[in-house]
Amino acid sequence: MHSDQIVISVMMDNVPGVLSRIAGLFSRRAYNIESITAGVTKNPKITRMTIVTKGDNHILKQIIAQLSKQVDVRDIKVLEPYESVVRELMLVKIMADNTNRRNLMSIVDIFKAKVVDVQPDCLIIELTGTQLKLEAFLDMLSEYQIAEIARTGLAGLSRGSEGVKYY
Numbered sequence: 001m002h003s004d005q006i007v008i009s010v011m012m013d014n015v016p017g018v019l020s021r022i023a024g025l026f027s028r029r030a031y032n033i034e035s036i037t038a039g040v041t042k043n044p045k046i047t048r049m050t051i052v053t054k055g056d057n058h059i060l061k062q063i064i065a066q067l068s069k070q071v072d073v074r075d076i077k078v079l080e081p082y083e084s085v086v087r088e089l090m091l092v093k094i095m096a097d098n099t100n101r102r103n104l105m106s107i108v109d110i111f112k113a114k115v116v117d118v119q120p121d122c123l124i125i126e127l128t129g130t131q132l133k134l135e136a137f138l139d140m141l142s143e144y145q146i147a148e149i150a151r152t153g154l155a156g157l158s159r160g161s162e163g164v165k166y167y
Helices: 018-028 057-068 101-110 131-140
Strands: 005-013 033-040 046-054 073-078 084-095 114-119 122-129 146-151 155-158
Touching (some): 005 018, 005 057, 005 155, 018 033, 018 046, 018 057, 084 131, 101 122, 101 131, 122 131
Antiparallel strands (some): 005 046, 005 073, 084 146, 114 122
């Protein structure tokens, strides 16, 4: 995570329109959403949303206050860097042929990435990890032609069982 990055985990009712209401809350207050991921939890009536934004403590307090007012929101946690585990998934399509594929594969191995598709002229590589790891991987690919990148945004959980709420 970057130094001014805020990662918030929000547990909410899994109801239509909840994602757009949360995104609208951010846009009305001119807070940028760097990434947002959402998915149903163990309980299909509950969705966990991980929101990444930037700001200082004042902005964080404002965001939490606004999220707390939302009827569908059940719990809000700030995922602090040393008290949580956060990961992102990235797919990278790289132009590669027989002349450069072997060197590319050594980079894939170093980062413990996975080749998920091979075509005569390109590869699709899957990598999961911290944002720093993903950025370092992209830096190592600077001499290759990257055709496309798809990133999921962060997903995360706080470490340990303290504060876990069961819905």
